[in-house]
Amino acid sequence: MPPPVRIVPLGGLGEVGMNCLAVEAGDRIAVIDCGVLFPEENLGVDVVAPDLSWLVERRDRVGGIFLTHGHEDHVGALPFLLRHVQAPVFGTRFTLAMVRGRLAAAGIDADLREVAPGEVRSAGEGAPISVEFVAVTHSIPDACALALSTPQGTLLHTGDFKIDERPVAGPPIDLARLGALGRAGVRLLLSDSTNAERPGSTLGEAAVGPALRDALGDARGRVFVATFSSNVHRLVQVVAAAAASGRRLALLGRGMVENFEIARSLGYLTEPAWMPVAPDEARRLPPRELAVLTTGSQGEPRAALGRLARGEHPDLAVSPGDTVILSSRQIPGNELAVGRLVDELCRRGAEVLWDATPPLHATGHAQADELRRMIELVRPERLVPIHGQYRQLARHAAIGRAAGLPAERCHVLSDGQILELDDDGARVLPERAPSGRVYAVRDELGASDVPHLVVQDRRLLAEAGLCIAVLAVARDTGAVVRGPDLFSVGVAGFPACEAEVRGEALRALEALGPAARTDAAEVQEALRGAVRRAFRRATGRRPSVLAVVLEL
Numbered sequence: 001m002p003p004p005v006r007i008v009p010l011g012g013l014g015e016v017g018m019n020c021l022a023v024e025a026g027d028r029i030a031v032i033d034c035g036v037l038f039p040e041e042n043l044g045v046d047v048v049a050p051d052l053s054w055l056v057e058r059r060d061r062v063g064g065i066f067l068t069h070g071h072e073d074h075v076g077a078l079p080f081l082l083r084h085v086q087a088p089v090f091g092t093r094f095t096l097a098m099v100r101g102r103l104a105a106a107g108i109d110a111d112l113r114e115v116a117p118g119e120v121r122s123a124g125e126g127a128p129i130s131v132e133f134v135a136v137t138h139s140i141p142d143a144c145a146l147a148l149s150t151p152q153g154t155l156l157h158t159g160d161f162k163i164d165e166r167p168v169a170g171p172p173i174d175l176a177r178l179g180a181l182g183r184a185g186v187r188l189l190l191s192d193s194t195n196a197e198r199p200g201s202t203l204g205e206a207a208v209g210p211a212l213r214d215a216l217g218d219a220r221g222r223v224f225v226a227t228f229s230s231n232v233h234r235l236v237q238v239v240a241a242a243a244a245s246g247r248r249l250a251l252l253g254r255g256m257v258e259n260f261e262i263a264r265s266l267g268y269l270t271e272p273a274w275m276p277v278a279p280d281e282a283r284r285l286p287p288r289e290l291a292v293l294t295t296g297s298q299g300e301p302r303a304a305l306g307r308l309a310r311g312e313h314p315d316l317a318v319s320p321g322d323t324v325i326l327s328s329r330q331i332p333g334n335e336l337a338v339g340r341l342v343d344e345l346c347r348r349g350a351e352v353l354w355d356a357t358p359p360l361h362a363t364g365h366a367q368a369d370e371l372r373r374m375i376e377l378v379r380p381e382r383l384v385p386i387h388g389q390y391r392q393l394a395r396h397a398a399i400g401r402a403a404g405l406p407a408e409r410c411h412v413l414s415d416g417q418i419l420e421l422d423d424d425g426a427r428v429l430p431e432r433a434p435s436g437r438v439y440a441v442r443d444e445l446g447a448s449d450v451p452h453l454v455v456q457d458r459r460l461l462a463e464a465g466l467c468i469a470v471l472a473v474a475r476d477t478g479a480v481v482r483g484p485d486l487f488s489v490g491v492a493g494f495p496a497c498e499a500e501v502r503g504e505a506l507r508a509l510e511a512l513g514p515a516a517r518t519d520a521a522e523v524q525e526a527l528r529g530a531v532r533r534a535f536r537r538a539t540g541r542r543p544s545v546l547a548v549v550l551e552l
C-alpha cells in the first residue's frame with residue numbers, strides 16, 4: 001500500500017500573508033513558499049514570519065523548497081528558513097530574481113535552481129515527491145501553480161492566481177495543462193482564497209492600460225502613480241501611458257528603482273523611451289511633462305509616497321494641480337494608513353484617484369466565478385482552501401460545495417492542522433504542528449527576532465501604560481525604610497489615585513508574615529499585586545506594574 005501523504009500548513013490558512021505549506025511523503029518533505037506577513041499594529045515589528053519549528057526539527061528530510069511566485073508574502077521568510085534548513089530552492093526566473101538580492105543581503109548562500117513552466121523537479125534524489133511548474137497569471141511575472149506527484153496521486157497547489165487569458169505580457173494561465181491534470185486525476189486541490197468573497201470574475205490586467213492612458217492624458221500637472229514595484233506588467237502599462245501622454249518617467253523609492261532595474265535586465269522594459277530620468281532632471285521638467293512611479297501605495301509612512309504626502313521628500317513635492325493614482329489593492333489591515341495618506345495628499349491640493357471608475361487597478365487574485373471554474377477544470381477529489389482569513393477559506397469551501405464537491409471533501413484547515421491522505425480517504429490528525437507568528441525587525445542581518453513576550457508587553461503598555469513602584473526595606477527586619485514611591489508612564493488618572501494606591505500597598509506589606517517580610521521576592525510580589533489591585537479598583541484600568549525592592 002502506498003504510504004500516506006500529509007499536508008501541513010504552517011502559515012497563510014487563517015491570515016493574508018506568511019504563506020508556507022509542507023507536504024510530507026515517506027521520509028521526504030517538500031516545502032511550498034515561505035512568506036512574511038506585514039504587521040497590522042505599530043509595535044516596532046517590521047515583519048512577521050511563520051513559526052517554522054516543525055520544519056527545523058525535520059531539517060534533514062526537507063528535499064526542496066518550491067516557490068510559486070516572488071511576492072513577499074510567499075518568499076519573504078526564506079532567510080528565516082534557510083538559516084536552519086539546507087535545501088535547494090526551486091523557482092522561475094523572475095521569482096528567483098526577487099529572492100536573490102534579499103538572500104545575499106542576509107548573508108545566505110542559497111542553492112537557487114531556476115525552473116521554467118512545464119518542467120518537473122524532484123524533492124531530492126529518489127524522493128517520492130516531484131513537482132511540475134504550471135504557468136498561471138497573477139500580479140507578478142512568472143507565477144506558477146505546482147502539481148505535486150506523490151504516492152497518493154497528484155496534489156495541485158494553485159499558488160496565487162487569476163484567470164487572465166490575454167495578459168499584458170508573458171504566457172496566459174495554462175488552462176490546457178490544468179485540464180489535462182484534472183482528467184488524469186487530482187486527489188487534492190489547494191487553491192487561493194484571497195478573493196473568495198468577491199462575486200464574479202476579475203478584470204483582465206490589459207483593461208487597466210486604457211484607463212491609465214486617459215488619466216495621465218487628462219491630468220494637468222505632474223502625475224504620481226503608486227503601485228507594487230513587483231507588478232511589472234503594471235509598470236509596463238504606466239510607462240506606456242506616460243509615453244503616450246508626452247511625459248518622461250521618474251522613479252521614487254528604493255524598491256521601485258531596484259525592481260525596475262530587474263524588470264529591465266530580464267527584458268520586460270526594452271524601449272529606449274522607457275529610460276527613467278534622474279530626480280534633478282525630473283524637478284526641472286514642466287509638470288505636464290512628468291510622470292512618477294513611486295512606492296508607498298499601502299500608506300507606509302517611510303515609503304516615498306508617504307514622504308511626498310508630508311512634504312518631506314528631498315527630490316520632489318506634490319503641489320496643487322498634481323494627480324496621485326493609487327494603482328494597487330489595499331492589503332486588509334492597511335485601510336486606516338491608506339486613508340491617512342489620501343487625506344494628506346488632498347491637503348496638498350492633489351487630486352487623488354483610488355477606487356476610481358474606470359478601474360486603475362486589477363486584482364491578481366481569482367474571484368468566486370474563477371475559483372469555481374478552477375474546481376470544474378481540475379475536478380479534484382478534495383479541496384483545501386488556502387491563502388486567506390478563515391472566513392475566506394470557509395467561503396471558498398462553499399464555492400467547492402456549489403461546484404458539486406461533497407461537504408466532507410472540502411477541508412477548511414487552520415495553520416498547524418495536519419491533513420493525512422491515504423488509500424482510505426483523508427482525515428485531520430489529532431496532533432498539530434507548532435504554528436504561530438515570529439516577530440522580527442529588519443536589520444543588517446536581514447531580520448532579528450523580537451520575542452513574543454516583548455510584543456505582548458508593548459501591546460499592554462500601549463493599552464494602559466506602565467506604573468513603577470519602588471520600595472526600600474531594611475534587609476534584616478523587612479521594615480519599610482522608604483516608599484513605595486510611584487512613577488507612571490502613560491497611565492491616565494494616576495495623580496488622583498496615587499495616595500490610595502500607596503496606602504493599599506503599605507497595608508499589603510504589613511499583612512505579610514515575619515518570614516515573608518525578609519524575603520525580597522515575596523515582598524516584590526505583594527507590592528506588585530497590591531498596586532495592580534488598587535489601580536484597577538480606583539480607575540478600572542490595568543497598567544503594567546513593575547515593582548522594585550531595594551534591600552538596605
Ligand SMILES: [Zn+2]
Nearest residue numbers: 069071138160
Ligand atoms: Zn501573490
